[in-house]
Amino acid sequence: MEKPVQILLVFLAFHLLGAASNEGELDDRLVEYRLRRQQFSRCRRLNFMGNRHQLHQSRLQHAGYNYIVRAGFYYGNYDGLSKPPTFDLKLDRENWTTVNTSSSVDGGLPIYHEAIYLTRSGNLTVCLVQTRDGEVPFISSLEGVPITNLYEEVLDTTTATLHLVARTNFGGSEVIKFPDDSYNRVWTRGAIPPNCHANVSIPIGYSIDIENAPPISMLLNYIESVNVSYPITLDVNLPLQYSTPLPAYFVFYFADLASTRVQGWWSIDCGSSSSHVVDGSISWEIDTNYTKADSNRRVPQNQAVEEMNTLRFFPNQTDNNCYVIPLKFPGFNHIVRAGFYYGNYDGLSKPPTFDLKLDRENWTTVNTSSSVDGGLPIYHEAIYLTRSGNLTVCLVQTMDREVPFISSLEGVPIRNIYEEVLDTTTATLHLVASTNFGGSEVR
DSSP: OOOOOEEEEEEEEEEEOOOOOOOOOOOSSOOOEEOOOOOTTOOEEOOOSSOOEEEEEEEOSSTTSEEEEEEEEOOTTTTSSOOOOEEEEEETTEEEEEEEOTTSSTTOOOEEEEEEEEOOSSEEEEEEEEOSTTOOOEESEEEEEEOOSSSHHHHTTOOOOEEEEEEEETTOSSOBOTTTSTTOOOBEEOOOOTTEEEEEOOOOOSOOOOTTOOOHHHHTEEEEESSTTSOOOOOOOOOOOOSSOOOEEEEEEEEEHHHHHTSSOEEEETTOSSOEEETTTEEEBOSTTTOOOOOEEEOSSOOSSGGGSEEEEOOSOSTTOEEEEEOSSTTSEEEEEEEEOOTTTTSSOOOOEEEEEETTEEEEEEEOTTSSTTOOOEEEEEEEEOOSSEEEEEEEEOSTTOOOEESEEEEEEOOSSSHHHHTSOOOOEEOOOOOOTTOSSOO
């Protein structure tokens, strides 16, 4: 049995500031007031003619709701004084935070402050307050998004404002925000703690429903301890400007790699003599426990996809030309995918055509003529409603001297996707295309 390995996906920390009021509802779609982020080569300088308070006032479409409010600052020595200022921010004239812009110069990064704030009227007022002589407040961007169904365990029990301390995407190489996050939350890259390493492509399945709606692209990355006996230690830099202790709200997302792999997902490298792991998480197993056929071969025309470099072929036209897969979730719809790469494994330069069956019912005809001489592997995929405790995939010879073969076989049980069709039929769905338009990589 695999030993459970706890991994950390993401970390959130808020601290609670003040009080407001709570009422109303909002639908789940993104409804936004947002001053679109300008290039940080420009900023708004506020002139303080004897008045140390200057404000931005924004009319709200959804008064009385919680809003994510984010202010951005980049000094960049815009005034030629090389003196980045420190000043205060207020929300509806209540203290929000102190802004120190000393790092936003000479190639430094923009500074952001973010809060979840319960609005009280039809307007939201953001004020910049000069606190030091000769240090002029400025602002580069101001964003706001109304939210619902997020952080309910704290927002339903308090009217306090939450000031974001950190929202970290551990293991990720990029900053994640809208459109990956429908609420335009920003998930920043995090430093890898000691005794840990980063990984990508955690096998989370095709559909997940997680509290507070984290973006799927963030959940694909993670860090894990290099040894299960080593702890994961995180440093949190909490604000120091408050004279009295304040409560804090933490959100952690964890996954158990071992339990992730036992949720009915299988990946079979047909014809291989040894198991292997891809991307640090997907375990490909050998196929000898699933078929009685005994003919396997190494493909001479190597492929970058490891599981395409071996195959199992079926020279005898018998009922044993099948794989029998025990199911952990019988009666569920499963995504079933079969992969084929001929690569002239038999030296005959005659890629075969043959039929596939699911539980002895016709699935598709496989034509492997393109999977040779540098061609790509061929995949056939179906969504299939299983009927018993086993799933049978059979290869059927249909032409003389054209021997069926298979390179890989995968499956995963699904729910909560394609419901509008799967809830109304028991038919098998055969994938024609699944296309990522505009993308540069296979996902």
